[in-house]
Amino acid sequence: MKPYRVLLYYIYSPIEYPEQYREEHHLLCLRLNLLGRIIVAPEGLNGTVSGLTADCEVYMDTLRNDPRFAGIEFKVDESDGHAFQKLHVRVKPEIVHSDLPVNPLEQTGIHLEPEEFRQLKNDPDVVLVDMRSNYEHSVGKFKGAVTFDMENLRELPDHIAEIEHLKGSGKKIITYCTGGIKCEKASAYLLKQGFENVYQLHGGIIKYGIEAGGEDFDGECYVFDNRVTVPVNHVNPAIVSTCYRCGTATSRMINCASPTCNNHITMCEACGLEHGGTCTDECKNDPNLREYDGTGYYGKVTQNYSPLLGFKTRQGQKTEVNL
Template identity: 85%
Template sequence: MKPYRVLLYYIYSPIENPEQYREEHHLLCLRLNLLGRIIVAPEGLNGTVSGLTEDCEAYMAALQADPRFAHTEFKIDESEGHAFQKLHVRVKAEIVHSDLGVDPLKQTGIHLEPEEFKQLKNDPDVVLVDMRSNYEHEVGKFKGAITFDMDNLRELPEHIAEIEHLKGSGKKIVTYCTGGIKCEKASAYLLSQGFENVYQLHGGIIKYGIESGGEDFDGECYVFDNRVTVPVNHINPVVVSTCYRCGTSTSRMINCASPVCNNHVTLCEDCGNEHIGTCSDACKEDPNLRPYNGTGYYGKQTQSYSPIQGYKSRQGQKVDVAL
């Protein structure tokens, strides 16, 4: 068993004073030595954090002890170390930026648990629709799923015409994403646009892999931390992506070592070493090229960074937190 845990979670639950709660939540993470990214919004929480097993257990218990977040579900993965380099707890307008004008607490697609999804996914009357960005589904997706060439969920309305033929077809539309959060709004948006029989994979690809083995998810799942991608299919795994430079089969995804480019691409290990983590010869000539360490993950460099940075009192003053 690995010593660290990576937690992925979200919950739609109204927060009356997001700024105040952000402050409290940042302190909690500091006390538990957690790193990661957490969004606090009037509609709820969205977070991915990493830490030692006992610290993650304490974090989950603390969150679920709050009546507002008592029903929070956590996707839990093991790790040899922190999956993040820093801690960011931020207040935003939405826990997943969509601009879709929907409220998942009022309407959303029918939740399918992993085992229900596993039994239903191959039904000829089921259509799987991937709600993730193009660079995510390029490295891995469910067999036969419809994908959109979009950079983020805000672009979903531009692609609705691609599935317009499903209206009134009697087909079951099953949306999916990494952890389930995008589908809460995406499925709600489909319903608002007149689609019927709309479902969503509850807990997303990650939960499906953990609880049901990930069958028929081809490739790997893109994640927003140091790991970049993770395997989820432990039953019939295949590789669906190819190296951006040489075309060989690989699921190894990197960010281009050129900070100007920072392109998400699949790059085999040999090309990564030969081309020092760049996606093109032009990027290779970038004078500010970042040192390639074999992972293709580059955190923003900050002088003398400390997790305490970003914590402020409600009066706007820096606080020396005694941990």
């Protein structure tokens, strides 16, 4: 058993004073030596953190014992070390930025547990719809799933026409995403747009991999931490992406080492080393090129960190991948 845990979670539950709770939550994480990214919003809580097993257990128990978060669910993965370099607890308007005019506490798609999803996914009357960004599904997705060429969930209304034909078809629409949070709003939005028989994979790809083996998820799942991608399919794994440079099959994803570019790209280990983690020769000649350490993950270099005052960022250094 590995010594660290990575926790992925969210909960829609009103937080009356999010700024005050942000400070309380940040201090809790510091006390438990947790690292990660957490969003506090009036509508709820969303985060991914890593830490030693015992510290993560205390963290989960603390949240579960708060009446506001009693129904919270954690996706728990093992790790050899921290999956993050720092701790960020921020207040934002939404726990997942969507701008969609919906409230998941009022209406959302029918939740399917991983085993229910596994049994339904290959039904001819089922259509799987991926609600993640294009760079996420480029490295891994469910067999036969509908995907959208969108950068973020805010663009979903621009792609509704691509599945408009499913209205009144009698088909079951099952939405899925990494941990389930995007589908809470995406499925609610589909219902509001007149779609029927809308479902969602409860807990997302990660929970499906943990609890049901990840069958028929091709490639790897993109995650927003140092690991970049993780395997979820332990039944019939396959690789669906190719190296941006040489075209060989690979599920290895990096950020381009050029801070001007910073594109999410799949790149084999050999090309990563040969080209310094860059996607083009132009990027390779960027005067501000970041040092490629083999991971392709770049976090902000910060100094003068304080849990109450935040931090100062050293200019011209590594940039952060935002939630």
